Amino acid sequence: MEELNKKILLVEDDPNFGTVLKDYLMMNDYDVVHAKNGMEGFEKFKKDDFDLCILDVMMPYKDGFTLAKEIREKNKDVPIVFLTAKAMKEDVLKGYKVGADDYLNKPFDSEVLLMKIKAIMQRKATETISDSKQFEFKIGSFDLNSKLRFLRYKGGEPVKLSPKENELLRLLALHENDLMPRQLALTKIWRDDNYFTSRSMDVYIAKLRKYLKLDEKVEILNIHGEGFRLVVNN
Amino acid sequence: MEELNKKILLVEDDPNFGTVLKDYLMMNDYDVVHAKNGMEGFEKFKKDDFDLCILDVMMPYKDGFTLAKEIREKNKDVPIVFLTAKAMKEDVLKGYKVGADDYLNKPFDSEVLLMKIKAIMQRKATETISDSKQFEFKIGSFDLNSKLRFLRYKGGEPVKLSPKENELLRLLALHENDLMPRQLALTKIWRDDNYFTSRSMDVYIAKLRKYLKLDEKVEILNIHGEGFRLVVNN
DNA sequence: CTAGCTTTTAACCTTACATTAACAAAAATG
DNA sequence: CATTTTTGTTAATGTAAGGTTAAAAGCTAG
Numbered sequence: 001m002e003e004l005n006k007k008i009l010l011v012e013d014d015p016n017f018g019t020v021l022k023d024y025l026m027m028n029d030y031d032v033v034h035a036k037n038g039m040e041g042f043e044k045f046k047k048d049d050f051d052l053c054i055l056d057v058m059m060p061y062k063d064g065f066t067l068a069k070e071i072r073e074k075n076k077d078v079p080i081v082f083l084t085a086k087a088m089k090e091d092v093l094k095g096y097k098v099g100a101d102d103y104l105n106k107p108f109d110s111e112v113l114l115m116k117i118k119a120i121m122q123r124k125a126t127e128t129i130s131d132s133k134q135f136e137f138k139i140g141s142f143d144l145n146s147k148l149r150f151l152r153y154k155g156g157e158p159v160k161l162s163p164k165e166n167e168l169l170r171l172l173a174l175h176e177n178d179l180m181p182r183q184l185a186l187t188k189i190w191r192d193d194n195y196f197t198s199r200s201m202d203v204y205i206a207k208l209r210k211y212l213k214l215d216e217k218v219e220i221l222n223i224h225g226e227g228f229r230l231v232v233n234n
Numbered sequence: 235m236e237e238l239n240k241k242i243l244l245v246e247d248d249p250n251f252g253t254v255l256k257d258y259l260m261m262n263d264y265d266v267v268h269a270k271n272g273m274e275g276f277e278k279f280k281k282d283d284f285d286l287c288i289l290d291v292m293m294p295y296k297d298g299f300t301l302a303k304e305i306r307e308k309n310k311d312v313p314i315v316f317l318t319a320k321a322m323k324e325d326v327l328k329g330y331k332v333g334a335d336d337y338l339n340k341p342f343d344s345e346v347l348l349m350k351i352k353a354i355m356q357r358k359a360t361e362t363i364s365d366s367k368q369f370e371f372k373i374g375s376f377d378l379n380s381k382l383r384f385l386r387y388k389g390g391e392p393v394k395l396s397p398k399e400n401e402l403l404r405l406l407a408l409h410e411n412d413l414m415p416r417q418l419a420l421t422k423i424w425r426d427d428n429y430f431t432s433r434s435m436d437v438y439i440a441k442l443r444k445y446l447k448l449d450e451k452v453e454i455l456n457i458h459g460e461g462f463r464l465v466v467n468n
Numbered sequence: 469c470t471a472g473c474t475t476t477t478a479a480c481c482t483t484a485c486a487t488t489a490a491c492a493a494a495a496a497t498g
Numbered sequence: 499c500a501t502t503t504t505t506g507t508t509a510a511t512g513t514a515a516g517g518t519t520a521a522a523a524g525c526t527a528g
Contacts, residue, residue, distance in 0.1 A: 122421045
């Protein structure tokens, strides 16, 4: 049972409200990471890939706008929604300047928030990903197309990859000849790190090795206790 | 210096408010056509190409939602913003279902409206450049005329396509050889995304495959969990 | 109102996937 | 070198997604 829920970063200093909102979102099948202030929010943002950020504007130390700016520096695309208690015009305008996708005045209806989240996600999904470079890799005599999820050997018939196979091989390719730490794959792909996910990953390594056998110059080496290494000899 | 301003259709039955809003928008370099009710709004919409529609929800005879639906039938892409006096949850949800781009509660700040308009226009600008005006496609030995809704094999007798068949095939053709995400079709064509619409789409995929069987070089491949891919082999 | 088309829903079946189990082999540990 | 830990690999299992056809429900023009 594979769950690929959308991940939301919620930064809200009011613990009550924050917890309630978090629970509500999680009840609606979102993975939510809750940060209690701007600093923490930015730390958590850097550590993970989020599909959406919900930021409270009024927070001590680092307000939502400042945080948004920092987030924008790291990621120009992630949607940002602001929450604010007062409907100050200047705030709204400031928010849009920073690249907000939407704006909600507290108190707001939770269903409306859900709807907006959905709308925003759909919008993002619509924006066609044209930079194919990120998704194409040469691995020895193989071509990996990570968007279309296939692996082709010397221009022959492409083999279809499952989502997990694909992401794992992509991650290995991104670290070609270098160590790809277990942890990394587990957190990025499996979003969890326990005995079973780890074993699951080993199973996928075995599958990938089978595919890659066609080119004896390509292999996946294990670095005991550390992770794996995709090497291309020549 | 000849400017080609963005064109806005404003449908608002309150003459005072409507006029004020119209003037304000025109002061900000938009061309505004003001209709006093739903009927008139639709007439004017048909007569011209607009970049944005601003619709009051509460209008006699024909409310904003009904009008929006009619507009959507003619044009699936034009952004729609609703204005409403009361912030009724049901209304907001209904609005998003019809494909609203945004929602404003009266009284609202005019600068905020401007900001939203700008944001929406920008979004559409990046989104719909390539998609917009393409209605004829060659798909292997087929010709698809998406305006007249027919599909012809090797210059033979054209087959008529239903609206949904047509839009789906068009969307696939726009992404020929590339991934056409499920989400995209569901939001663009069905404007909703749930189990049933998804299944409905699968039914249409089956129908299209039947049509396309005539040319064995053309096929619709599934990418599990992602979407479909119209490929033309040679 | 209904004939004829379109779309959705239902049903049933197949395929694709991810996880878990089971057992074997390496590597580390001490 | 015996034992524990980690990894390699294959197979079994359960579930979700997709393929397909048919029936039901919606529409719309006469």
